[in-house]
Amino acid sequence: MQFASTARCVSLVRTQVRKALQERGYARSDIDDAVLVASELATNAVVHGHFPGHLFEVGLAPSDDTCLIEVSDSSPRPPRALAASADNESGRGLQLVNALALRVGQHPRKPVGKTVWATMRMAHGREPKNSPTHWQVTAACTGTADGRVL
Template sequence: MQFASTARCVSLVRTQVERVLREWGYASSGIDTAVLVASELATNAVVHGHLPGHLFEVGVVSADDICLIVVSDSSPRPPQALEAGADDESGRGLQLVRAVALRTGQRPHRPLGKTVWATVHMAKQQSRTASSASLHATGRGAEAGEGRVS
């Protein structure tokens, strides 16, 4: 997914990531964590990775109980965790991502910029009844296989 490099688009990132993960059948707790990670990485792309005329990209990939969130922007500067003071209202995003993610990292993004990524643990939504489980298996959920990408 591509977004304009504006603060307003960070809420669109949260909405899209949540929608995709719900469609894939994940439980709310994992979705909340993934949305938090996507939001923090997208915010960093907007605040620190913005170059005029360039979009930033967000990708979500899942396999079994792991979700990979990737955010690419046009700045080659690597992300740096800040030491936020007790009264600071920002500067804790990367620390927060590292605290809730299984793994984090970065890599160059071609032709320009960088990609910052994080993996989070995901659990499937529990079916309430056998009939809802069979409906899910024959409905929209059946089209989403292993290694889904959005």
């Protein structure tokens, strides 16, 4: 899934990830955790990985009991957790990701940027509607030069 690097597109990331994981039949609480992780990684891509004219990408690779979430952006800078105090309103995203995920990592992305990934434990809550090994989502969120989302 490709998205414009705008804050408004992060809500579409949450919607698309939730829809894809529900189709797979995962348990609701695991879906909620995976959506939160995808949202935090997408927010970091928008806030810290934004380069004008470049999209960020979100990928999901499910298996029976895990789901790999990948978010790629155009910045080569690796993510780093901040030491947020109780008074800070932000800075806890990677701490949340690390607390919820089984494994977290990052690697360079060719030709430019990086991919940050998290593997989530996923249990089934019902039979899946279908069982793709990787989702291709056609919905995209694109923005205009004046910040409007199309």
